[in-house]
């Protein structure tokens with residue numbers, strides 16, 4: 001809400017007509033951006049300028065613009081979701097940038113996330129990993145037992161919540177030199193492992209989800225921790241350790 | 255055509271049970287031969303798709319995002335109501351029912367609301383069984399918080415991310431059925447029309463947003479769980495893609511649109527920062543449990559705050575006006591949303607606003623008192639004797655952080671202010687639409703076989719929705735109501751066989767959809783879609799917003815009609831129809847908003863009373879409170895499309911109150 005000085009920027013934006021086309025970085029100067037604007041509002045302004053000039057606007061995924069839906073997915077100045085910590089692209093504000101700065105904007109890159117157009121990628125591999133085991137097999141009959149029948153230690157409930165906070169954005173994959181999906185998979189595995197409801201199917205779940213991730217072309221985890229740093233929801237790398245323990249015990253007992 | 259709400263006979267508390275005992279069922283073998291289309295994968299659509307698939311129907315589900323998990327329900331923060339009475343504070347099915355009817359200012363249907371209250375407890379059981387990590391207390395039991403407009407603590411929550419956790423629960427139930435092949439999921443697909451064959455909804459036309467292809471999909475019934483239309487205001491707390499298109503296309507094919515003017519303007523949102531803004535951000539109502547709302551008592555202080563020469567923390571206690579506590583001593587900061595929003599507007603209109611934007615609109619939401627209170631409590635619990643002021647503050651801030659940490663972070667991220675140290679600045683913003691497609695007790699629209707659930711229908715919240723009740727309604731509709739009511743209808747379809755997409759009705763609908771798209775693409779205007787959307791939003795906010803007058807509404811109606819004409823002359827949609835084209839998506843949505851907006855204003859004009867979120871300046875009490883006119887307006891306005899919004903015909907679905915007495919709402 002400040003009346004701070006407007007920013008003049010140079011944008012280098014990845015343009016790619018479709019999945020088969022070759023892409024390249026285009027340069028666009030953009031002036032008079034309020035530091036209170038969000039990063040995506042800045043791109044809205046660019047797009048309206050492009051439309052006015054008869055050029056095609058830049059395609060990018062976004063929806064909630066409050067950091068919760070996981071749609072937005074830009075690789076900004078070499079980092080997924082840009083320079084700020086614990087925020088998504090849509091929550092990034094232009095006050096994080098300097099007047100005169102050049103900003104590089106690219107899509108999240110990974111073999112398992114093919115580009116659809118410009119900055120938009122296909123993350124359906126994440127859905128397919130969830131189909132492989134991201135659920136508890138309980139019917140919606142309305143005849144489940146009372147919600148307070150099984151008390152759950154606050155500590156475990158809180159831990160499960162922190163794991164469940166993953167928004168499925170894919171920044172962990174984009175940050176990883178192996179394009180591993182381990183943090184994403186581990187977050188779901190952990191949520192259910194920490195809750196009594198999730199125990200019954202625990203073994204199959206971890207085996208199936210990990211297998212599916214491999215099948216989708218995500219790489220192995222080599223514990224560099226880059227994912228944790230870039231994760232906008234602060235999903236801890238502890239989850240991966242927990243998943244590895246689960247995986248090990250599942251393979252032994254199978 | 256007369257409307258039949260199909261409310262079952264019998265005493266209120268037995269209606270749903272009797273109904274369930276007497277409906278037709280479809281045997282499991284026959285369910286395999288029946289297809290159901292569910293458009294929308296939010297709490298309503300997602301829970302419906304999963305449950306229908308579990309029951310054995312073949313489900314095709316659609317959403318415009320790249321995954322069902324991203325539906326707008328994900329953004330709900332505060333919580334979900336249920337009459338569990340875990341706190342033993344006197345809650346019951348009846349009390350939840352009563353609060354909801356009263357909160358809605360007596361403009362909703364008794365039977366529907368009672369059923370909602372009745373199934374609310376199942377929702378919590380179901381979600382816990384699915385692994386939804388609700389907040390718990392140290393004993394391991396589920397925790398609750400309070401929301402506005404009620405005197406009990408019945409809101410279940412998962413920090414400030416309740417919608418996310420509930421939606422991920424529904425998504426997980428969907429995933430299980432997708433894995434089994436019982437749900438076919440169509441991501442990045444937008445429904446652009448519904449197909450009616452022999453008077454029955456038999457399919458949809460959808461645009462594949464990646465390829466631009468127009469597709470035909472058939473089914474024995476169509477369920478719309480496509481959310482609300484708050485984005486008609488351009489700036490709202492809704493997701494950017496939230497739209498009225500599905501509901502509006504259904505309306506144009508015969509479904510009545512009910513109470514379009516009932517909109518919820520949520521009191522606690524981050525104020526507008528400037529003209530480059532694309533959307534508004536909600537600060538959950540749960541904050542009103544601990545935050546106190548105020549503005550300076552003196553105009554000169556307000557001005558000094560706005561120009562930055564006075565810090566809010568330097569304004570003395572006696573120079574602050576805690577106007578909600580002053581006006582509504584018994585509910586205080588927890589009055590319902592419509593009341594809190596109007597009170598904020600009243601203070602800002604009088605010049606006491608504290609934000610330096612074009613309109614000086616903003617009030618304080620202050621946590622200093624709560625921080626001190628919790629800090630002292632914690633010091634006692636921890637056995638710290640004679641704690642210093644700093645210690646108390648730091649302990650108190652920790653408590654606030656565990657309760658609302660993510661909201662505080664979000665606030666700081668957006669405004670660059672630290673709400674632990676200085677009060678938040680907030681202002682009302684468009685948040686939710688109580689109006690929607692008219693449905694009967696079965697959640698069926700007046701078009702046979704077309705259902706509307708969740709925010710897309712009008713049914714349960716009357717003229718004002720209580721906090722934490724939308725999540726409840728979405729899941730109630732999808733998990734526990736629709737699966738019964740749709741079976742009763744589909745029982746007649748077991749011998750119908752597959753519906754062919756070669757029928758002339760599909761052909762015609764597809765052609766119309768393509769024509770509309772081509773018209774937009776080939777328009778060659780000069781202005782981008784956003785230009786029109788912003789203009790529409792301003793008309794709506796200024797003339798069809800928190801306070802409405804005959805004059806303003808009449809102006810809005812003609813301005814919107816004129817803007818629509820300009821849109822079709824001047825809009826420029828770049829790119830092609832047969833490719834991924836986000837501007838084209840926006841253009842289609844704005845075209846529909848430009849029609850809905852006019853009906854919306856007409857509905858507000860026709861309703862010559864004030865009720866809930868609908869406030870007409872002409873109808874208020876001496877104290878400035880909403881003045882309902884039950885004798886003339888205790889009905890649902892159901893609009894029939896006849897070719898133009900200006901020619902829509904009004905049908906009145908009368909509301910009968912047999913179990914509650916209509917009173918003037920008082921939160922004093």
Ligand SMILES: Cc1cc2nc3c(=O)[nH]c(=O)nc-3n(C[C@H](O)[C@H](O)[C@H](O)COP(=O)(O)OP(=O)(O)OC[C@H]3O[C@@H](n4cnc5c(N)ncnc54)[C@H](O)[C@@H]3O)c2cc1C
Nearest residue numbers: 294295296297298318327332333445481708709722724725
């Ligand atoms: C910021 C915010 C906070 C909120 N907090 C709370 C809260 O704490 N408690 C509470 O009870 N309520 C809350 N609400 C309200 C509540 O979240 C919504 O009313 C509710 O989630 C709506 O659910 P739904 O399933 O009806 O629709 P949505 O979740 O909006 O889902 C709509 C679905 O329809 C699809 N769709 C829409 N149009 C089309 C189309 N044309 N073609 C294909 N698919 C389409 C979308 O892809 C999406 O899947 C909040 C709302 C907001 C905006």
Ligand code: SF4
Nearest residue numbers: 166167169170172231
């Ligand atoms: S783990 Fe973090 S970075 Fe990865 S998908 Fe989830 S929220 Fe995004």
Ligand code: FES
Nearest residue numbers: 063065070072090
């Ligand atoms: S747009 Fe939803 S998280 Fe960024």
